[in-house]
Amino acid sequence: MNLISNIRDSSDRYARCIQTSKRVRWDIDKDVIRGRKFDTAHKFLPDGLSLADAFTTLSADEKRFVSQIQGRTYANFFGLVERFINAKVLELSEDHWFGDQVALEALVRFSDEELKHQALFRLVDAMVGDVLPRGYRFDVDHNEVAHAVLGKSTWAVLGLTLDIELFTQLHYRQSIDADPQLSELFKDVFLFHWKEESQHAILDELEWVRHDAGLTAEKRDSAVDEFIELVAAVDGILQAQAKADGGYFTATCGRAVHEAEARAIEAAFLKAYRWQYIHSGAQHPHFGKVLSSLITEDQGRRIQSALATLH
Numbered sequence: 001m002n003l004i005s006n007i008r009d010s011s012d013r014y015a016r017c018i019q020t021s022k023r024v025r026w027d028i029d030k031d032v033i034r035g036r037k038f039d040t041a042h043k044f045l046p047d048g049l050s051l052a053d054a055f056t057t058l059s060a061d062e063k064r065f066v067s068q069i070q071g072r073t074y075a076n077f078f079g080l081v082e083r084f085i086n087a088k089v090l091e092l093s094e095d096h097w098f099g100d101q102v103a104l105e106a107l108v109r110f111s112d113e114e115l116k117h118q119a120l121f122r123l124v125d126a127m128v129g130d131v132l133p134r135g136y137r138f139d140v141d142h143n144e145v146a147h148a149v150l151g152k153s154t155w156a157v158l159g160l161t162l163d164i165e166l167f168t169q170l171h172y173r174q175s176i177d178a179d180p181q182l183s184e185l186f187k188d189v190f191l192f193h194w195k196e197e198s199q200h201a202i203l204d205e206l207e208w209v210r211h212d213a214g215l216t217a218e219k220r221d222s223a224v225d226e227f228i229e230l231v232a233a234v235d236g237i238l239q240a241q242a243k244a245d246g247g248y249f250t251a252t253c254g255r256a257v258h259e260a261e262a263r264a265i266e267a268a269f270l271k272a273y274r275w276q277y278i279h280s281g282a283q284h285p286h287f288g289k290v291l292s293s294l295i296t297e298d299q300g301r302r303i304q305s306a307l308a309t310l311h
Contacts, residue, residue, distance in 0.1 A: 010206055014106040017199045021109045024195040028120050032192050033185070038131050040064075042183035044071025048174040051272040057261050062253055064181070068132060069245050070272060071186060075124040076138040077277060078117065078193075080237075081164055084146035086114040088157050091150075092207050103206075110203050113196045124189060133252040137244050140237055152230055155215060155223035158208040160230045162290065165201035167281035168194055205290055212294050224299045228306040231278060235310050238277060242270035274310050282307055 026032065038044070043064050047053070050067040058066065089111045096104035129136065149157060172194035175187050212220065246266030250257040257265070281287055292300060 010210070011100065011102055013202060013206060014100070014103045017106045017202055018102065018109060020199050021106075021113070021196070024199075026192050026195065028116065028123065032120065032188050033123070033127075034188075036185045038068075038127055038183060038185060040068060040131050042186075043067040043179070043181050044128070044183050044186045045074060046174045046177055046179060046182055048177065049171060049272070049276055051268065051275060054268040054271050055265060056268075057264060062249075065253060066249060066269075068128065069136070069249060070269075070276075071183075072125060072128040072132065072136060073138065073241055073245060073273070074276070075121040075128065076140075077241075079121040079125065080140055080142050080145055082114045082118050082121070083142045084149040084157070085161050085164070086111050086118070087146055087150055088154070088161065089114065089203075092154070092211075095210075106203055107207075110200055113200070117193060117196070120189070120193070135251055136248050138241065139244070140240075145237070148233065149230060152226040153219070153223040154211050155208070155220065156226035156230055158204060158211060159223075159227045159291065160234070162201060162204040162208060163278075163281035163284075163287055165197050165204050165281075166284040166287050167277070168197040169201070170280045170284065171276070201286075208290065209294070220295070221299065224295060224302060228303060231282075231306060231310075234278060235274065238273040239270060242266055242273055245269050278310060279307070 043050070045067045047063075047067075050063070050070050052063045052067065055063055055066055089107050093104055093107040093111070096107065125138075149160070172190045175182070175190035215223070243266055246262060246269050249265055249269075250262050291303070295303075
């Protein structure tokens with residue numbers, strides 16, 4: 001009876017995601033951009049995400065510039081991860097082709113929305129590029145990363161994906177702080193992205209739990225190691241981008257930056273990126289709740305130990 005009840009509850013949750021998807025549906029140009037452009041008089045990321053206080057040697061104007069650099073990297077990072085997320089969602093949809101058509105529709109909508117999000121972030125990257133100095137670089141091949149991620153187990157990929165979908169919710173909450181210096185256009189990027197990602201997080205959880213139910217203890221233990229490997233791979237991307245963005249700031253900020261300060265700026269970028277793209281999701285209460293329901297205490301300690309090395 002409990003099994004039947006769980007199946008019905010899952011089916012209801014897929015159905016609710018469809019209804020919400022229909023209700024919050026938005027258009028990039030008509031709803032998000034609305035003919036506006038980015039203005040360098042404003043911050044692009046809020047202080048709680050950019051970790052402005054970590055850039056201790058910078059002036060207020062320079063911290064604003066840091067937030068703008070991070071805003072462009074934000075667009076590029078999401079364009080990157082949504083490439084493999086969409087591919088995995090389409091792969092998972094096959095499990096429902098000749099079964100639960102409600103779940104299938106929910107995942108197809110998920111995929112359609114992820115394609116739209118990629119288009120939004122490509123546009124944001126180009127628009128920010130129009131107002132910032134030349135020289136910015138994000139030298140990561142989206143397809144190469146997607147192939148590498150999708151080479152890991154579905155369990156590990158879904159764990160990483162839920163982490164990502166959940167931290168978009170925290171990012172949105174940070175963006176609604178009453179800061180008059182924060183770009184209204186970038187606030188709308190956060191808002192509309194969150195409206196659909198909040199449903200995607202539910203679908204990630206449903207698919208992760210469904211997939212987990214078919215694993216042996218040995219396969220799950222191996223998948224935990226692969227999840228740790230994926231987090232480490234994300235951190236490798238963040239380290240490289242922190243170095244690139246620190247160098248870009250130093251080259252374009254309009255003043256001399258000595259070696260020690262340059263290293264401190266790079267370290268502050270990395271601290272911010274680890275918070276934005278790893279810890280803000282890993283520390284989300286719901287992520288911890290779902291993860292702990294699937295793994296043993298020993299596996300949990302292995303994950304926590306790996307995360308602790310990224311501070």
